[in-house]
C-alpha cells in the first residue's frame with residue numbers, strides 16, 4: 001500500500017508553487033523528482049567525505065571508495081546481476097549505449113545486421129547508426145501496430161543468422177508500451193545475437209531480474225530513478241564486457257601504462273575512465289533503496305490505478321486521442337486533441353502549474369508512424385494523485401474553450 005501523504009512529504013519540490021498554483025508534476029518520464037534522503041546523501045558526501053576514490057590511502061578517500069562500491073552492490077542486488085563488477089557506472093543511458101556501440105566497432109563486419117524497434121528513443125538509434133557507418137553493418141527496424149505494440153512476428157521474421165545485435169527499449173518513453181523482452185531475448189538468442197535492453201523507462205516501474213531474463217546488456221539513467229542527473233548504469237554479462245574494448249582511455253581504467261603499451265584494468269574499472277560522478281553514484285544507491293522501501297509491487301499497483309483513471313477521464317474529452325493503447329504499459333498517457341497544437345496546450349497547462357511534455361519526446365520515428373508532429377505526454381509517478389489528474393483534466397477542458 002502506498003502512503004501517499006508520507007511519500008509526498010519526502011519530495012520537497014512537490015510543495016512548489018508555479019504562478020501561484022500548486023505544482024502538478026507529470027513529466028516523470030523525462031526526469032523523476034528527488035526525495036529528501038537522496039538530496040541529504042549528496043549534501044552529506046560534500047559536507048563530510050568529498051575526495052577521490054580508489055587511489056587515496058587517507059580516511060576520506062577510503063570512505064568515499066567504500067560508499068561508491070556499496071552503491072554498486074545496491075545496483076547489483078536490485079537488478080540481480082551475478083557479479084558487482086558487471087555493473088558499470090556511467091553518466092546515464094545515453095552514455096551506456098554509446099559505450100557498447102563504440103565497443104563493437106572492430107567486432108561487427110560489413111553486412112552484419114543490427115535490429116532496433118521503431119519506438120526507440122533517439123539515444124538508442126543514433127549510436128547504432130554511427131556504428132553502422134563505421135562498420136558497414138545494416139540497421140533493420142522492427143515495426144509496431146496501431147496500438148503502439150511491437151509486432152513480434154515481424155521482429156522474428158527479420159531476426160536471422162546475420163543479426164549480431166538487437167537493441168530495444170524495455171518500455172517506450174513516448175507511449176509507455178512495455179515490450180515483450182522475454183520473447184525478444186529468446187528469439188535473438190536462438191539466432192546467436194546479443195541483446196541490449198534500454199531500461200531507462202522501465203527501471204522506475206518494473207522489478208528487473210537480469211539473470212532470470214538472461215539479459216546481455218541493460219542500461220538505466222539515475223535521474224529517472226529518483227536519483228541525481230549525470231549518473232547511470234551499464235550492465236553487461238561478464239563474458240561480454242571482458243570481450244568489449246573500452247571506448248575511453250584515461251586514469252582509473254588501466255593496470256599498467258608505458259608508452260609502448262597499456263594494460264587495461266579489470267572490470268568494472270576498464271569502462272570507468274577518469275574521476276566519476278562519485279556523489280551521484282552514492283546517491284543513486286540511496287534512491288534505489290528508497291524505491292525498494294516503497295516496493296515495486298505497491299508502486300506498480302498504484303501507478304496502474306493512476307493510469308486507468310487518467311485514461312478514462314481523458315477519453316471523456318471530445319476530440320482527444322490517446323497514442324499507445326497497448327495492454328502492457330506503464331503510467332504514460334500520450335495524447336493529442338483535434339485542432340489544438342500540442343505546444344499551445346502545454347503552455348497553458350504550464351501557466352496553471354501543470355508540467356507535461358509536448359513534442360516528439362526524442363522518438364521522431366513514432367511520430368512519423370502516426371503521421372503527427374508530436375503529442376502531449378503526461379507521465380506519472382508513485383507520488384502523483386488522482387486529484388492532480390482531475391486538475392489536469394479540468395485545465396485541458398478550460399484550455400480547449402480558449403484554443404478551439
Ligand SMILES: *Cc1c(COP(=O)(O)O)cnc(C)c1O
Pocket residue numbers: 029030091092093094095121123124169171172173198199200201221
Ligand atoms: C531518457 C531515455 C533515454 C536517454 O536517457 P539519458 O538519461 O538522457 O541518457 C534513453 N532511452 C529511453 C527509453 C529514455 O526514456
